Amino acid sequence: MPATIISGTEIAKQIRADVAKEVAERVQAGKPKPGLATVLVGDDPASHDYVRSKQKACAEVGINSFGYELPASTSQQELESLVKKLNDDPQVNGILVQLPLPKGFDEESVLSSIRLEKDVDGFHPINIGRLAQKGREPLFVPCTPAGCMFMLEKYLPKIEGKNAVVLGRSNIVGMPVALLLIRANATVTICHSKSSDLPGIIRQADILVTAVGRPEMVRGDWIKPGAVIIDVGINHVDDPSRPKGYRVVGDVNFKEAVEVAGAITPVPGGVGPMTIAMLLKSTLTASKMANG
Numbered sequence: 001m002p003a004t005i006i007s008g009t010e011i012a013k014q015i016r017a018d019v020a021k022e023v024a025e026r027v028q029a030g031k032p033k034p035g036l037a038t039v040l041v042g043d044d045p046a047s048h049d050y051v052r053s054k055q056k057a058c059a060e061v062g063i064n065s066f067g068y069e070l071p072a073s074t075s076q077q078e079l080e081s082l083v084k085k086l087n088d089d090p091q092v093n094g095i096l097v098q099l100p101l102p103k104g105f106d107e108e109s110v111l112s113s114i115r116l117e118k119d120v121d122g123f124h125p126i127n128i129g130r131l132a133q134k135g136r137e138p139l140f141v142p143c144t145p146a147g148c149m150f151m152l153e154k155y156l157p158k159i160e161g162k163n164a165v166v167l168g169r170s171n172i173v174g175m176p177v178a179l180l181l182i183r184a185n186a187t188v189t190i191c192h193s194k195s196s197d198l199p200g201i202i203r204q205a206d207i208l209v210t211a212v213g214r215p216e217m218v219r220g221d222w223i224k225p226g227a228v229i230i231d232v233g234i235n236h237v238d239d240p241s242r243p244k245g246y247r248v249v250g251d252v253n254f255k256e257a258v259e260v261a262g263a264i265t266p267v268p269g270g271v272g273p274m275t276i277a278m279l280l281k282s283t284l285t286a287s288k289m290a291n292g
């Protein structure tokens with residue numbers, strides 16, 4: 001039987017509706033609208049698209065967004081001064097610095113300059129550090145990993161005791177998702193492009209999260225029958241038959257995997273929409289922390 005398709009688009013729609021309802025109720029009760037500042041440096045077209053999508057999503061749920069676009073020639077000091085100004089602005093509950101920053105910026109220093117209570121992206125070193133420590137709680141969790149867990153928990157209520165394999169070790173996805181799986185009491189293996197015998201490791205996975213950025217790398221015969229697959233990869237593959245000249249595929253060969261897995265997220269329409277939904281949820285949380 002083919003796998004259940006876990007639709008991020010549908011789950012995200014429900015989260016967005018819940019956020020919109022809660023924002024409307026709070027405004028009705030006299031609370032201020034939540035506010036998100038988006039900071040975009042340089043002219044990377046994909047980053048511009050993502051920030052535009054975030055601003056549109058904010059507008060749809062009643063969150064104010066304040067957009068800041070800076071040229072790639074901006075200095076580190078200018079960027080951090082902007083963040084500090086936003087830290088002190090009571091209308092801004094969340095600050096999002098779109099990543100990656102252009103070459104030459106000290107990303108860690110910029111992320112460290114965000115006030116912890118406004119770090120809705122969850123990338124502040126203290127939030128990440130708390131995520132990695134038993135008994136400590138981060139104020140916010142990075143949006144893509146949070147979205148992965150939300151989808152996983154919806155499909156698989158008991159993660160405890162399962163073998164989870166994370167393919168990829170990036171700061172944005174692989175590492176934090178592995179930490180979240182450990183917190184959910186899974187037995188976690190992190191592997192990556194340099195690991196030997198990837199198929200052998202992945203065949204042990206009851207839960208597989210892929211975030212390696214290699215189009216359709218994971219083949220159907222690498223997958224344990226019945227496994228739950230969360231595919232974070234967003235890869236563009238040349239395809240002259242498509243209007244844009246390319247199609248978007250994940251890190252997993254979907255056609256093959258769908259015949260073996262128990263459940264799988266599609267690409268597009270899986271983890272991507274969840275990233276933005278979780279950002280809206282975190283911005284609402286930040287507003288509640290600031291305004292009661």
Ligand SMILES: Nc1nc2c(c(=O)[nH]1)N[C@@H](CN(C=O)c1ccc(C(=O)N[C@@H](CCC(=O)O)C(=O)O)cc1)CN2
Pocket residue numbers: 050096097098099100121143144172234248267268269270271272273274275276
């Ligand atoms: N500050 C941050 N920077 C980045 C993050 C992040 O969470 N915070 N994540 C990614 C980019 N990203 C959001 O910023 C993002 C990526 C993809 C999608 C999405 O919905 N993708 C679609 C497919 C898009 C396509 O056709 O190319 C999907 O998966 O359906 C949303 C947000 C890096 N930077």
Ligand SMILES: [Mg+2]
Pocket residue numbers: 144232271272275
């Ligand atoms: Mg993503």
